[in-house]
Amino acid sequence: MPRTRLTGFSRLIIFLIIALPIVYVGAALYNGEDPVRNVKGWLGIQDPEPREEMNVPPSSAREAPATFESVQELRDENERLRQELARCQGISES
Template identity: 70%
Template sequence: MPRTKLTGFSRLLIFLLFALPIVYAGAAYYNGEDPVANVKGWLGMDQPEQVDNSDATVPSEESYRDAPATFENVQELREENDRLRRELARCQGTTAS
């Protein structure tokens, strides 16, 4: 049975196949990053945080676009803006520990 030899280029490719992930992981840890999370983010495998919005009512964007700019619509938008700012401040306050 004839034995095949590996060329220099194929040896380089096999070496890089094993060495590059190890080097990347080391560089990412050195820079304070999580290499596994980075790769999952590139591949779209990361899961966003689940936020409980059961009490939030979000009107559709089309309803604002089609409605004329009346005083009531402006007031609704201001109230929604204030509510969202309070929710954001509450969420940032709990995670700022």
């Protein structure tokens, strides 16, 4: 029986087939994601869970046209938050 040897390229391919999934799972877990759910979403086996976005208004609020009242409310909220931030920074600097 002839003796076969692995070439450098075939060793690289085998290493990548083994190492890349392990690295992906580790990176996904580090980022707080579910790697199995992500892969199932890519393959179309299961719809991925919608990701929660921070500080995003509901879709109905994003679709509504801006009115003077809504813009004024946002300006008032912005001013209130600026004052609160200045108060908090003043306390921490003392």
